Structure formats: structure tokens, C-alpha cells
Amino acid sequence: MPVEIQENLLADNDRVARHNRVHFAQQGVLAVNLMGSPGSGKTAILEATARAVPERALGALSGDLATDNDASRLTAVGIRSKSITTGSACHLDARLVHDALHQFPWRELQLLFIENVGNLVCPAVYDLGQDVNVVVLSVTEGEDKPLKYPVMFLKADLVLLTKVDLLPHLPGIRIEVIERALAQTMPEPDLIPVSAVTGEGVDRWIEWLDARTKVLAAVGD
Amino acid sequence: MMLLDERGLRMHEYSVVQALLERVDAEAEARGATAVNRVQLRIGPLAGVEIDLLESAWQLCRIHTPCEEADLEIVRVKTRWTCPLCRRVIAIGGELRCDRCGIPAQLTEGDELVLERVELEVP
Numbered sequence A: 001m002p003v004e005i006q007e008n009l010l011a012d013n014d015r016v017a018r019h020n021r022v023h024f025a026q027q028g029v030l031a032v033n034l035m036g037s038p039g040s041g042k043t044a045i046l047e048a049t050a051r052a053v054p055e056r057a058l059g060a061l062s063g064d065l066a067t068d069n070d071a072s073r074l075t076a077v078g079i080r081s082k083s084i085t086t087g088s089a090c091h092l093d094a095r096l097v098h099d100a101l102h103q104f105p106w107r108e109l110q111l112l113f114i115e116n117v118g119n120l121v122c123p124a125v126y127d128l129g130q131d132v133n134v135v136v137l138s139v140t141e142g143e144d145k146p147l148k149y150p151v152m153f154l155k156a157d158l159v160l161l162t163k164v165d166l167l168p169h170l171p172g173i174r175i176e177v178i179e180r181a182l183a184q185t186m187p188e189p190d191l192i193p194v195s196a197v198t199g200e201g202v203d204r205w206i207e208w209l210d211a212r213t214k215v216l217a218a219v220g221d
Numbered sequence B: 001m002m003l004l005d006e007r008g009l010r011m012h013e014y015s016v017v018q019a020l021l022e023r024v025d026a027e028a029e030a031r032g033a034t035a036v037n038r039v040q041l042r043i044g045p046l047a048g049v050e051i052d053l054l055e056s057a058w059q060l061c062r063i064h065t066p067c068e069e070a071d072l073e074i075v076r077v078k079t080r081w082t083c084p085l086c087r088r089v090i091a092i093g094g095e096l097r098c099d100r101c102g103i104p105a106q107l108t109e110g111d112e113l114v115l116e117r118v119e120l121e122v123p
Helices: A011-027 A042-052 A069-076 A094-101 A150-154 A163-167 A175-183 A202-220 B012-030 B051-061
Strands: A002-008 A030-036 A058-064 A079-085 A111-115 A130-137 A158-163 A190-195 B035-043 B071-076 B080-082 B106-111 B113-121
Touching: A002 A011, A002 B012, A002 B051, A011 A030, A011 A094, A011 A202, A011 B012, A030 A202, A042 A069, A042 A111, A042 A158, A042 A202, A058 A069, A058 A094, A069 A079, A069 B071, A130 A202, A158 A175, A158 B012, A175 A190, A190 A202, B012 B035, B012 B051, B012 B113
Parallel strands: A030 A111, A030 A130, A058 A079, A058 A111, A130 A158, A158 A190, B035 B071
Antiparallel strands: A002 B113, B035 B113, B080 B106
16 A cells, blocks of 8 residues: 655654744744864854853753763853763754753753754754754865765855964965855855954854844744 | 764664654554555755665664565655746856846755655555
């Protein structure tokens, strides 16, 4: 007997993601899904963010394979954080985030960062209920990463190009080539060069977050 | 083993197959099926799954499930970007914008990860 189904294979995940999204919108908390390779500087950029806006209520859920090192680093700079240990899974999913939210005072936050597992493939497939996807790409990873991992960059609302303080030492890396690669994978490419060391670009990053928070508030009204 | 990456992590194709098996199992049970003969998926190049890995995960995970003997058919679709205004197809490999209308292209096909249909053995 043939049975038509025509359903997304991740329909269950997407249902939980929608549930998370409704909660974030009701509370006016901007949820940012931060993705990128291991070592791309996801935690460092959050530390720089906390230093730039110490008055804000920032929180983070950190997907970590085995340790809670990232969460400890974030707590040290005043970000309320909790780690989600994923064991052998290569990504966070909406249910892991949902369960973590129940043990985390996320309603008191203005901004919730969901620091995904370091990986440019799997996290792109799972909607967590975030408002925005931000991909962290470091200049040392090469110019062609967007072309190699199109699904990740396709889903990005913003790319943070990190470690730009290293550019003088990397003659083979040109920002305009990275921008060109992004234009081939993102229909609305948006890139902010930043350095957690010098603080370059952090103000633009904060402005970007502010603009997205306003959009969220407008939708919520 | 193919389903683990260089850090020994389970690839997400494994989770996708688990979700597939649960969905098909529920359908089979609801309809009183004794077996599943065929499962058909539709997958695009931008779905974010490697079809080879998905097939390996399928072979591994379906043991002792109603899909143990089922054929897996995967319909592959191509990526298609179009202009949301003039509906023109935008070529892959260049900027994802319509240079006539000056607006971003829209992905109209290519990110599908869909369970299309199943064939059940119903007595």
C-alpha cells in the first residue's frame, strides 16, 4: 500500500524549534545561533562582546563535546552561561536547546547566544529556534571556506570575519576574495571584520545586534 | 567507521536516519503494516546531508526495525535560484542577485530533505 507523506525529515526538530522561537519572541530575547569551525573564535568574540557592553544582560548556551571550558570562560567575563554537553553528537538540536532553557534563567536576558558545536557542516541543518544565524569565520581558515561549505553560509544572516589583526601576517588572504565567495553562497551577504584582540569591528557587531533586536521588538508588537 | 568524522563524532546523517526510521515506524504501526517495502526520499544538494553517508547510516540503523527489508530510493533534485520578482533563473557560480531587478535571488529548489512516500505491506 503506497502512502504519501511529503514531510520534512526534520519535522520533529522543526516543531520544537518553532516552540523555542515563540518563547524568545514573547520575552523579547534575541537568540543568536553562533556557528563556526573549532578554533574560529566563537568564544573569544563573545568575551569581546561582554567587554564592550558590560551593562547588558548577556547569556550563552555553549554546545561542547565533553568539557565546560567555554561556559567557564564566558562566566568569567560576566556572561551567564551553561554548557550543553553533546557527547558524540556533532551539532545542537532544538530539543537540546529547549531542555537547557528549562534550567537557565534566559527570560532575564537581553541577548542569548547559542554557541554551537565547532563544525561547519552539521549545525547548519538543525533549526534551534534562533532569530539569527551568525557564522564565525577566521582569516586563517582560508579564502574559499564559503564555497566549500555552502549550506552553512547559505543559512547565515551575518558572517563575522575574526582574527583580522593577523591579516598583516597572512599575505595570501584577501578580504575581497572572501566577500566574492560569500556573494556566491549568500543571497544577501553581510560580513563584519572583527578582532577580539584589538576590538576592531566590535562596535559594528553590536550595532548589527541592536538592529536585529529592534526588528524582533517590531515583530513582537 | 564511515559515520564518524576525524574527531570521532557521529555525523548528523545518523540522526537524520533515526528520525526517518521513527517516522516510518509510526506510519507502519498506525496502518497495521507487517512490513515496509519501500521508502522514497527527495534530497537537494543544499539539504546539508551527504547521500553516501545517509545510505551507510540507513544500512546500519534499520536492522531490527520495520524497514529492515525495505528499498531506499533517493530522488536527487538540483539547486535552483530564481529572481523573486521576474522569476528568471539565476546562474550558479556567480553573485546570487538578479542583475536586472537588483534584488537577492531566492532558493526555489535544492534544500529539500523530504520523506515523500512509503510502501507498506498491509494484510
